Amino acid sequence: MAFVSMQSPPGLVRTPMTERWFNDPAMRVAVLADSPIGRAAEPEDIASLVLFLASDHAGIITGAVYPVDGARTAHSRCEFIRVAGKSREMRA
Structure with a gap:
């Protein structure tokens, strides 16, 4: 049995909280x-x-x-910075 480490960091999720x-x-x-x-994630x-x-379909996916x-x-990855009343795009 192999140990698989995967992460799923959520954004805003609609929950009772x-x-x-x-x-x-x-x-x-x-x-x-x-x-x-334009929407929050649902559980x-x-x-x-x-x-x-967790399924067999992802059997080769690891880390x-x-x-x-x-x-x-x-x-x-793109931030908009307001400079002198004008916006310009700054790429990360």
Whole structure:
């Protein structure tokens, strides 16, 4: 039996703990404004990846990180900096 190390760091996930953020319209807008896909993950989004990784279909996958963050990781590679009233793109 081999030991496999995989990570699935989630972004914002809609749970009972975060539900109050989504019930407040102003907070919902603020929380989702930073989401490249415009929504939070559902617990099922995380569970689907974990189920796949635990299945025989992922038997050859080892030592990987799968961000389940609605493209936040990919989107954060570009930062926008406001300089003298103009935005310019800075690549990481």
